[in-house]
Amino acid sequence: MAIATMVLGGLAALGARRPCLATRLGSGGVILGSLIGLVPAIRVLASGSAEAVSYTWSVPYGSFAVGIDPLSAFFLLPVLGISALAALYGTEYLTPYYGKYSVRGHWFFYSLLVASMSMVLVARNAVLFLVAWELMSVASFFLVTFEHHKESVRDAGWTYLVATHVGAAFLLAFFVLLGNEVGSFDFDRICAFGVPTSAGVLFLLSVVGFGAKAGFLPLHVWLPEAHPAAPSHVSALMSGVMIKTGIYGILRALTFLGPPSPWWGYLLVAIGLTSGIMGVLFALAQHDLKRLLAYHSVENIGIIALGLGVGVIGAGIGSPALIVLGLSGGLLHVLNHAIFKSLLFLGAGSVFHGTGTREIDLLGGLLKRLPWTGVTFLIGAAAICGLPPLNGFVSEFLIYLGAFRGGAVNDAAVVGTLSAVIAGLALIGGLAAACFAKAFGIIFLGEPRSDLSRTHEAGWAMRLPMGVLAAGCVLIGLLAPLALRLMAPVVAQLAPLARNVVRAELMTAAQPLAVVARGACGLLAMIGALALLRRRLLARRTIGEGVTWDCGYAQPSPRMQYTASSFAQPLTDFFRIFLWTERRISRPSGLFPRSAALHTFTPDTYREKLYAPVFRGVVWGLSRLRWLQHGRVQLYMLYIAVALMALIVWKLG
Amino acid sequence: MNTAGYVSWFLALLLSPLLLGIINRTKAFFAGRRGAPLVQAYFDCWKLLQKGAVYSRTTTWVFVSGPVVGLAAVSAAAALVPLGSIGAPVSFAGDLILFAYLLGLMRFFTVVAALDTGSSFEGMGASREVWFSALAEPALLLGLAVLARETKSLSLSGMIFALTGEVWTRSGIILLLLAVALFIVLLAENARIPVDDPNTHLELTMIHEVMVLDHSGPDFGFILYGAALKLWVLSAILVGLVVPVRTGNPWLDGAAVLVGIMAVAVLVGIVESCMARLRLVRVPQLLVGAGAFSTLALILALR
Numbered sequence: 001m002a003i004a005t006m007v008l009g010g011l012a013a014l015g016a017r018r019p020c021l022a023t024r025l026g027s028g029g030v031i032l033g034s035l036i037g038l039v040p041a042i043r044v045l046a047s048g049s050a051e052a053v054s055y056t057w058s059v060p061y062g063s064f065a066v067g068i069d070p071l072s073a074f075f076l077l078p079v080l081g082i083s084a085l086a087a088l089y090g091t092e093y094l095t096p097y098y099g100k101y102s103v104r105g106h107w108f109f110y111s112l113l114v115a116s117m118s119m120v121l122v123a124r125n126a127v128l129f130l131v132a133w134e135l136m137s138v139a140s141f142f143l144v145t146f147e148h149h150k151e152s153v154r155d156a157g158w159t160y161l162v163a164t165h166v167g168a169a170f171l172l173a174f175f176v177l178l179g180n181e182v183g184s185f186d187f188d189r190i191c192a193f194g195v196p197t198s199a200g201v202l203f204l205l206s207v208v209g210f211g212a213k214a215g216f217l218p219l220h221v222w223l224p225e226a227h228p229a230a231p232s233h234v235s236a237l238m239s240g241v242m243i244k245t246g247i248y249g250i251l252r253a254l255t256f257l258g259p260p261s262p263w264w265g266y267l268l269v270a271i272g273l274t275s276g277i278m279g280v281l282f283a284l285a286q287h288d289l290k291r292l293l294a295y296h297s298v299e300n301i302g303i304i305a306l307g308l309g310v311g312v313i314g315a316g317i318g319s320p321a322l323i324v325l326g327l328s329g330g331l332l333h334v335l336n337h338a339i340f341k342s343l344l345f346l347g348a349g350s351v352f353h354g355t356g357t358r359e360i361d362l363l364g365g366l367l368k369r370l371p372w373t374g375v376t377f378l379i380g381a382a383a384i385c386g387l388p389p390l391n392g393f394v395s396e397f398l399i400y401l402g403a404f405r406g407g408a409v410n411d412a413a414v415v416g417t418l419s420a421v422i423a424g425l426a427l428i429g430g431l432a433a434a435c436f437a438k439a440f441g442i443i444f445l446g447e448p449r450s451d452l453s454r455t456h457e458a459g460w461a462m463r464l465p466m467g468v469l470a471a472g473c474v475l476i477g478l479l480a481p482l483a484l485r486l487m488a489p490v491v492a493q494l495a496p497l498a499r500n501v502v503r504a505e506l507m508t509a510a511q512p513l514a515v516v517a518r519g520a521c522g523l524l525a526m527i528g529a530l531a532l533l534r535r536r537l538l539a540r541r542t543i544g545e546g547v548t549w550d551c552g553y554a555q556p557s558p559r560m561q562y563t564a565s566s567f568a569q570p571l572t573d574f575f576r577i578f579l580w581t582e583r584r585i586s587r588p589s590g591l592f593p594r595s596a597a598l599h600t601f602t603p604d605t606y607r608e609k610l611y612a613p614v615f616r617g618v619v620w621g622l623s624r625l626r627w628l629q630h631g632r633v634q635l636y637m638l639y640i641a642v643a644l645m646a647l648i649v650w651k652l653g
Numbered sequence: 654m655n656t657a658g659y660v661s662w663f664l665a666l667l668l669s670p671l672l673l674g675i676i677n678r679t680k681a682f683f684a685g686r687r688g689a690p691l692v693q694a695y696f697d698c699w700k701l702l703q704k705g706a707v708y709s710r711t712t713t714w715v716f717v718s719g720p721v722v723g724l725a726a727v728s729a730a731a732a733l734v735p736l737g738s739i740g741a742p743v744s745f746a747g748d749l750i751l752f753a754y755l756l757g758l759m760r761f762f763t764v765v766a767a768l769d770t771g772s773s774f775e776g777m778g779a780s781r782e783v784w785f786s787a788l789a790e791p792a793l794l795l796g797l798a799v800l801a802r803e804t805k806s807l808s809l810s811g812m813i814f815a816l817t818g819e820v821w822t823r824s825g826i827i828l829l830l831l832a833v834a835l836f837i838v839l840l841a842e843n844a845r846i847p848v849d850d851p852n853t854h855l856e857l858t859m860i861h862e863v864m865v866l867d868h869s870g871p872d873f874g875f876i877l878y879g880a881a882l883k884l885w886v887l888s889a890i891l892v893g894l895v896v897p898v899r900t901g902n903p904w905l906d907g908a909a910v911l912v913g914i915m916a917v918a919v920l921v922g923i924v925e926s927c928m929a930r931l932r933l934v935r936v937p938q939l940l941v942g943a944g945a946f947s948t949l950a951l952i953l954a955l956r
Contacts (some may be wrong), residue, residue: 430787562776
């Protein structure tokens with residue numbers, strides 16, 4: 001019903017003539033549908049039991065089977081919640097585009113995307129799942145290419161379309177192999193089947209297929225192209241929520257494949273480490289705010305994969321603590337990332353809306369002009385760096401704790417892997433802090449680096465979603481033990497453990513979190529007390545104002561400030577073997593040099609060095625076949641005749 | 654919660670500025686000077702708290718929140734650190750992660766406060782700070798992970814309590830490697846020679862000091878005190894590791910650790926007197942070296 005509301009709203013939006021009305025209908029449909037959809041999701045999470053409906057469907061092998069179990073319900077929360085908030089944001093964000101681009105089409109595809117994402121999560125039949133999956137990809141393609149007059153946007157859409165379909169091809173293979181073995185495409189039958197013989201191959205297929213959507217390295221190349229191209233609330237939806245359907249897919253696949261082998265866990269950890277570290281390194285080197293955020297999605301997907309990897313390793317060695325901590329950490333990070341990444345993308349959109357640029361090095365001093373955006377962006381930035389007392393810390397804490405717990409077992413491979421998880425998370429955390437200190441510091445602090453006099457803060461429809469998401473970051477940070485209790489049915493469904501064991505392990509995990517939560521309150525109280533003390537101390541003293549101390553320069557100018565590029569340069573230089581940053585330098589020359597300039601640009605290594613040659617090869621190979629296609633109808637008739645003849649000969653012979 | 658543990662927190666809050674005095678006295682001794690009084694840092698803090706302040710017109714509330722959040726974070730971190738077998742007031746499984754991330758919170762706010770001034774020098778310091786700490790972080794957490802494995806405990810208090818002389822005889826070499834790694838991390842995190850020179854007045858070469866150039870009055874007092882506290886907490890962990898005095902009487906053990914912390918301050922002073930600051934491009938090698946020590950300890954622990 002929720003899905004129906006959204007589709008109806010979308011259709012109505014398509015039919016509406018004026019963009020204003022289309023916006024109202026489209027976003028209204030999504031918001032209403034999401035609210036309706038949240039009810040069963042929360043009910044399932046609270047009760048822990050599944051609900052399902054099934055209809056027959058005229059598609060071969062397909063049946064219109066839908067159902068909500070705790071796993072679906074858990075993923076439905078961010079999908080519906082973020083979609084509603086982003087839709088509200090979009091109503092204002094899109095106003096400058098009225099008349100220039102098709103707002104009607106936008107809202108149609110937006111509601112289609114939300115509806116298909118929900119469908120992916122509740123589908124209980126492989127054919128239905130794949131149809132919804134495809135619909136999701138196509139709808140998001142049209143959302144990415146919203147500003148289709150720009151060539152860069154069309155390029156990005158094209159990259160996205162190719163990547164998503166390569167991924168879908170692997171999924172098709174996955175479901176065909178699995179369905180062939182089981183003899184049915186219904187998820188219930190597949191689950192009941194037991195362990196498929198080719199579980200390892202199936203797992204690999206699912207990691208590639210779903211990983212392409214999730215953005216695992218090196219399948220991430222579409223992310224940094226598509227996210228900046230799309231309108232900001234769509235980037236928030238795609239980056240915060242849509243890529244999580246990939247994670248959902250892998251988890252769903254795990255429920256099909258029986259008890260996991262240990263190497264699955266090692267593979268997930270390896271993927272997590274490379275995605276996490278490379279993602280944040282690429283992010284550091286970016287100059288475009290939304291591109292930077294897109295690479296951080298790769299990083300956070302890496303962290304989620306680390307959590308799942310820890311859980312799967314735990315299943316491999318039969319350690320309940322590891323399973324529960326890893327899975328719950330990874331899952332909670334799914335929710336957390338949805339919240340803070342959407343918040344950051346909406347913030348980036350607000351910056352773009354207010355200033356007209358996303359180029360970090362052109363901004364500066366925005367906190368005074370966009371106070372609301374600035375505060376919420378700071379909260380999101382601190383949360384994504386995993387700093388206490390916010391939500392990012394809680395999920396990373398669970399993953400760390402799992403890795404530390406597992407350090408006590410007597411298996412060198414396990415301990416080595418888990419120590420790599422710890423060191424990797426620490427490195428990722430340090431680099432993420434560097435990256436967001438740069439992003440927040442350069443954009444919102446200091447003096448403007450270009451003329452930003454016409455900058456304006458967004459209206460309430462854009463500010464409200466940001467405020468809600470920022471509050472979410474704080475609340476999950478402070479109420480972590482409660483959030484963990486909410487996840488008990490989800491973990492119980494995924495973990496090969498008895499329900500009471502899961503519950504007991506989660507209780508043990510919640511104990512430190514309760515102390516962390518109390519500590520967080522203590523920390524906030526201490527901050528308050530110190531701020532008060534400072535105010536009291538300064539109450540009757542002289543407080544001077546002046547210019548920033550710049551070592552005695554008489555005329556400091558904003559152009560002398562450290563830029564984002566200079567801030568990140570030591571780090572990008574240090575990791576240059578991974579980054580291949582291109583630089584164009586014009587050196588100062590002569591006794592009185594007039595000008596000097598340095599431009600850096602960091603392309604995606606994988607795109608340039610891995611895919612570009614492969615696709616060039618494919619194009620070359622296909623162009624060799626061009627002689628087949630002349631455009632002469634007679635020749636095509638000949639082809640058909642020859643093919644028919646060959647078939648007859650084959651059939652008779 | 655551990656009531657006796659409040660003693661170790663209280664001592665940390667009370668005695669930490671003393672460490673700065675000890676370091677300065679040690680350096681003065683090596684240079685043949687008399688040096689400032691041991692309690693100079695207390696005088697400095699007190700004086701700064703009495704003063705007014707000057708703010709740049711460029712800055713916002715973020716600039717003010719830097720010292721406040723920083724001091725609150727490091728005080729909270731100090732509540733997790735035990736003093737030998739006098740445990741910490743708060744200890745739980747995984748508190749070492751919270752400890753590391755509280756220091757991270759302090760750093761993040763110091764860095765954004767520095768960027769808030771718009772000064773290129775402070776930007777430079779901020780950039781170096783995040784660069785070095787990103788490399789120091791894995792060394793610290795990996796080292797603590799090995800320690801957790803050796804002592805079969807997941808809290809700082811539990812780990813340090815379990816580090817008896819017997820553990821040292823069993824796996825002394827591992828602990829020694831960890832101690833070296835932790836000492837390097839301590840020097841880097843506290844902006845000490847050979848990573849950073851706290852006494853230089855050349856903005857171009859500094860890290861921590863240049864980030865706080867624009868702070869004054871009570872804000873700067875908070876920063877000074879927070880820095881001293883950070884030095885204390887990291888020293889307390891290091892000493893808990895290398896001084897395996899576990900007599901059974903917590904107060905005796907605590908006294909041994911107190912002496913040890915003072916000794917670390919002397920050691921820092923000696924290092925500062927005997928070494929020059931490394932070139933900035935060499936510092937990452939030092940930090941990666943600390944990471945290598947931690948990794949080596951892990952490999953040995955896995956035998």
